[in-house]
Amino acid sequence: CSGFSAVAPALPIRCRQPARASCPRMGAKAKNGCLLWCGLSALVLGVGLLFVGAYLTTLWVKFTPVYMDIECDVDPPGIANIRLDGTLKFDMTVNIVCFNPNPYDMKVEAAEVGGVYAAEDREDAGIVNDVPMVTLPSGGEGTIVAHLAIAFSDGLFSSLPALVFSGNIPVYFDAMLNVDIDTQFLLGGFKTQVPFDKKCGLMIKVYFSLDIETSPLACNDTWELLTLPKPGSSSEGISFGAGNEEDIEAATRDKDLYLGVGMGCAYFLSLLLSALGAVAVCRSWCLVASPA
Numbered sequence: 001c002s003g004f005s006a007v008a009p010a011l012p013i014r015c016r017q018p019a020r021a022s023c024p025r026m027g028a029k030a031k032n033g034c035l036l037w038c039g040l041s042a043l044v045l046g047v048g049l050l051f052v053g054a055y056l057t058t059l060w061v062k063f064t065p066v067y068m069d070i071e072c073d074v075d076p077p078g079i080a081n082i083r084l085d086g087t088l089k090f091d092m093t094v095n096i097v098c099f100n101p102n103p104y105d106m107k108v109e110a111a112e113v114g115g116v117y118a119a120e121d122r123e124d125a126g127i128v129n130d131v132p133m134v135t136l137p138s139g140g141e142g143t144i145v146a147h148l149a150i151a152f153s154d155g156l157f158s159s160l161p162a163l164v165f166s167g168n169i170p171v172y173f174d175a176m177l178n179v180d181i182d183t184q185f186l187l188g189g190f191k192t193q194v195p196f197d198k199k200c201g202l203m204i205k206v207y208f209s210l211d212i213e214t215s216p217l218a219c220n221d222t223w224e225l226l227t228l229p230k231p232g233s234s235s236e237g238i239s240f241g242a243g244n245e246e247d248i249e250a251a252t253r254d255k256d257l258y259l260g261v262g263m264g265c266a267y268f269l270s271l272l273l274s275a276l277g278a279v280a281v282c283r284s285w286c287l288v289a290s291p292a
Contacts, residue, residue, distance in 0.1 A: 039280025046274030053266035060259045062103045066251045067194075070106070070136065070179070070240040072098040072144075074217040077202065082210050087156070088163055092148040092171075094217060096238070100136035104183035108144055109133040111195065114174030116148050119156055122172055122223070126150040131177065148173060163206040168215070170228055172201035175219060179240055192247035196240050201228050 078093040100106055116126035126149045136142040150171065157163045179194040199222060203215035216235030220226040
């Protein structure tokens with residue numbers, strides 16, 4: 001517009017200017033609230049990640065080392081169903097009590113049917129006919145039970161006096177078990193099978209009353225290394241070794257990698273968020289304390 005009207009030149013005409021858009025500005029109170037809540041949230045997340053890092057550290061300690069040997073004690077063998085039917089026959093039960101020091105459960109089962117042998121020449125004298133599967137709990141005990149059906153061959157001992165006067169008679173058997181391990185830690189895991197393939201044996205002494213006295217059980221890797229204790233002697237413990245060393249080394253690498261990366265990220269982010277949260281909360285307090 002020109003500023004004056006053509007009809008009434010003495011009267012000025014006022015022109016309305018277009019309104020300018022303006023953005024609302026955040027007030028000091030809103031800004032202070034945002035800083036406070038953001039800071040507190042960062043602190044809470046930082047503390048939470050600190051607990052995550054501590055948990056992962058606990059897992060790393062728990063699974064170091066990845067595998068520890070299982071130590072076992074053998075109870076005195078049980079003898080039942082003794083009979084003299086042309087030859088000596090009886091059933092034997094062997095109880096092996098094992099302690100699992102590892103932080104995970106293990107399953108023990110028979111690998112295959114083992115044989116039973118008698119006398120120094122180890123003549124066939126039966127089979128290990130039943131080994132029920134058993135679970136060894138983490139940090140606890142379990143009992144491996146082996147049932148042996150024993151029958152001496154006809155030509156081994158022709159009569160009861162021959163059995164009695166033979167003194168201590170060696171009885172051997174194959175202990176072929178598998179220990180199955182399957183556990184997980186974070187993104188990694190540990191799965192392997194520890195074989196227990198031992199040559200075991202004990203001495204028995206037969207009396208005219210058909211009572212049988214047994215020695216403690218002994219086991220070793222080969223027949224040549226196996227030495228049988230005499231009846232009345234003390235028993236020695238046996239152990240399940242590490243099995244496949246490559247599986248254990250791979251599991252150790254996975255544990256160190258996954259848990260190590262997890263611990264590093266958790267602790268770093270915890271420190272970062274805690275620092276940012278502390279700065280934000282301090283600035284919020286400064287805004288409250290400063291004059292308007």
